[in-house]
Amino acid sequence: REVRNFLVANAVYWCEEFHIDGLRVDAVASMLYLDYSREPGQWRPNEFGGNDNPDAVAFLQEMNATVYRRCPGVITVAEESTAWDGVTRPTDRGGLGFGLKWNMGWMHDSLVYVSKDPVHRKYHHNEMTFSMVYAYSENFVLPISHDEVVHGKQSLVSKMPGDWWQRRANHRAYLGFMWAHPGKQLLFMGQEFAQGGEWSPDHGPDWWLLDPAYGAEPDHRGVRDLVRDLNTIYRGTPALWQRDTEPSGFEWVVGDAADDNVFAFLRFDAAGTPLLAVSNFSPVVRHHYRLGAPDDIPAWREVLNTDLAKYGGGDVRNPEPLTPDSTPWQGIRLTLPPLATIWLCPAVPPCDVERPPSH
Template sequence: MALRDTSLPEPSGVARCAPAPPLDPADRGRLLAGAHHDPHALLGAHPVAGGIVFRALRPFARAVCVVTDGERMRLASEGDGLFSGLLPLDTIPDYTLVVSYADGEQEVHDPYRFLPALGDTDLHLIREGRHEQLWKALGAEPMTHEGVTGTRFTVWAPNAQGVRVAGEFTFWDGQAFPMRSLGASGVWELFLPGIGEGTRYKFEITSRHGGRFLKADPMARRAEVPPDTASIVTSSRYEWGDHDWMAHRGDTPVHVAPFSVYEVHLPSWRPGLTYRQLADELPSYVRDLGFTHVELMPVAQHPFSGSWGYQVTGFYAPTSRLGTPDDFKYLVDALHRAGIGVIMDWVPAHFPKDDWALARFDGDPLYEPGDDRRAEHPDWGTYEFDFGRVEVRNFLVANAVYWCEEFHIDGLRVDAVASMLYLDYSRDSGQWSPNVFGGREDLDAVAFLQEMNATVYRRAPGVVTIAEESTAWDGVTRPTDSGGLGFGLKWNMGWMHDSLGYISHEPVHRKYHHNEMTFSMVYAYSENYVLPISHDEVVHGKQALVSKMPGDWWQQRANHRAYLGFMWAHPGKQLLFMGQEFAQGAEWSESHGPDWWLLDPAYGAEADHRGVRDLVRDLNTAYRATPALWQRDTDPGGFRWVIGDAAEDNVFAFLRFDAAGSPLLAVSNLSPVVRDDYRLTVPDGLPLWQECLNTDAARYGGGDIVRRDPVKAEDGALRLTLPPLATVWLVPVPG
């Protein structure tokens, strides 16, 4: 639809309507200024004394005609793009408009003849903050309404004087399409006939302070590729092929199932690949290595690639850099068909201040708190969400449900939970106010997290929520009905910090830090834990995992392998960031991703890097085949120290037990010397034990101090030769 100013004469040969009663000057002024709450009361067709008055707002049109029963009747120009006329009719007829511009004419349905395309139930739930499928009520929804195909636009902007739809079809001028306010809900609505999928749009908002600005749709399900920022009308046509996966993913609770996670930054895993191209490579790679799940760093729309997705502007839109929403569904589907679960990083703690996005959305604080001390996130230069506002909580709770229901996501890892829980997080005295009980806990954020978890678990069986929470908050993984936050799992940041601190010391100094490897068992069953070696630990000068290790290159790799063997045997689930599975020496960079060339046989990397990757594959294979390593992760009876105090030896040994009592013995010798005839007690009645994994094996790049024959227990103990800087797993010989 062209919007062009022209002085060409109006077309002739068409009957003219009678003059219409003039608009009230105040209504006219507010309508033209984009500040009228009910443009449908002024535009469209309405009964008046003497007939039906028709009025249209078509800026820069040369003429507008009403077409009814095949007859055209020309409306008179009122100036400023308004056209009106009176027809001597008793009732409002079916009609269309013919709008003439300098470059032609179009016959269109009048948007202002339609009743609201959003029901009272939706509005009631939105106002209460209880609409669990909010994306079906707000945003841009292609539909057939009153027999006409078009798109319903709806947006929550309770402080606005007026809202208009602008898009490429209006040359980004919103004059022609003001929306109506749907009362106390704060929702604005307009059904635009003829607008369909692929259309780019924004909302032009007039604030109560008189400012006018364009905003991307907070509920947009598709967005332009950055740096462009418009929202795109979309509708899914994807047909899923993961029916068996979805039907059975919740058969075994995650706490008593194998759970080994490969963390991926999709844009840099194989730079340049789209969602569909990734679907051809990522599932087979992850499946070959034996991981049960992938965790995707945030895939929601974000304008700045360097944020890695953690500064989200489009919470309902997968990043358009890699393809369409249906393309992302194709990737998730491919992973499911390969038997791999999909966890997604989710960022409800904060959002960036981009003036075209959520910040001051309708001219006032809306998604963020009105108190600047609470609104500003002190660490990231972003805004925090106003968790005390029911509509904002609804926006986020429904968003969690959206990813699980619409994209079949199997888990949400919730970022920066600690920053949400504490009012004084990164704030000095005077920069925060205590809660109603005088405490530092953010009670609104607590209520939000409980509501989110309870809703997700109720609506999406088989999904797990995971908290990145770094404090000693009590009950992160306790059910909400017992006062907990209701997460399924929690990242064990204490284990990560302590164990990496220990392993980075020279072996001669490790005896002074022995408790850093054992302290985790003091609290291992206080929550349901994931052991994370994530992207955060291999960037910003922290060095890649293998580069944290002391010694020469051989010793670094040996430490790396031994550490992974210890990690996979320790109670809790595992997470490893991409590149660490083959001992990449350089820090990760989102600009180029993992150093895949290190695995090229032409580089001669079999022992150096391919060997470490082979170890990770074997760790996952043995792990999945050994219930003792995962079946009782949350049960203290599933663990027993064999040797926990051998600080001088740098040795750790413990038993893991499955539900039937069958054990696995894990022994880590984190000194660079061979320890001969090392005595380790084992359960009675199990005379023969066999190595099932040894990180010193030659095929992994080790010195090959391995035992291929079973070892016999004597006097309730095994006497083993422990290879240097290595972890060994042993299991009883059946029978």
């Protein structure tokens, strides 16, 4: 009890005295399961004959409940690698009480996909769609975790295939896909400006890559500007977060275009206003690419395009407004930039999304 009290008090101390934004608890599974990483004979069942650890459950519930009660606005995140039920369920409903759960499945699967050469991505298409099978089982954070980009595993942009331009284009397209996907987004140091080298605790991020005085390439600043714009648009677009935990807030438009390396889906806000996100993970421009669209939207406009010149892209754009075809089934024809993600919202009536200013 003394140790348990010390740990709970320590969590509150960091939040109250140092005003940190949140706590991430590592290796939660090794706490929850008595037999985790143990061979038969190396562990004993609990008093009910199971392999779960009731003391660990009680401790985590007390820690989360205490932190959330005493420190409003702080979040707690569980790095929990199993399918334990209720990691982010409130404690008064029997859950562990974490605010978010590390989505290790999405992280692993999506990194496998984007690390493949585009010609091979069609064989891994389901790596990018499978996360929606379980997306609403917990409240997830989408992390590009420290575990995946250090110790010889390469930085995020260096995992991408192709030449340096294609790597950065893949990096931008992936971030656009990530910000539109249900869940909260979390980058690791240097990913917000496409640092090519692994992060080092000895000297921190390579900030000089953003400084023209040191011969910095403008594309690094372009990725930084993209991340800023992603955050700006995200904050002002309820469709991207208002129904984040509701299955009805998401709808696939194209989830099976494996040969094209294309993904398209809709996000909806509480009023039903959609945002259409389309990612083209192939290195070719796709002209007149037809997608289904809601019948009640007479026109669309581009609010984000990761291929814009200001981000370091080729500046392949769509004309405005984009109007549906007069065909038996509603649809719009898009120009999909290579290795890019675009977001579209209704043009009539105008949606609340305002484009970020040119940099």
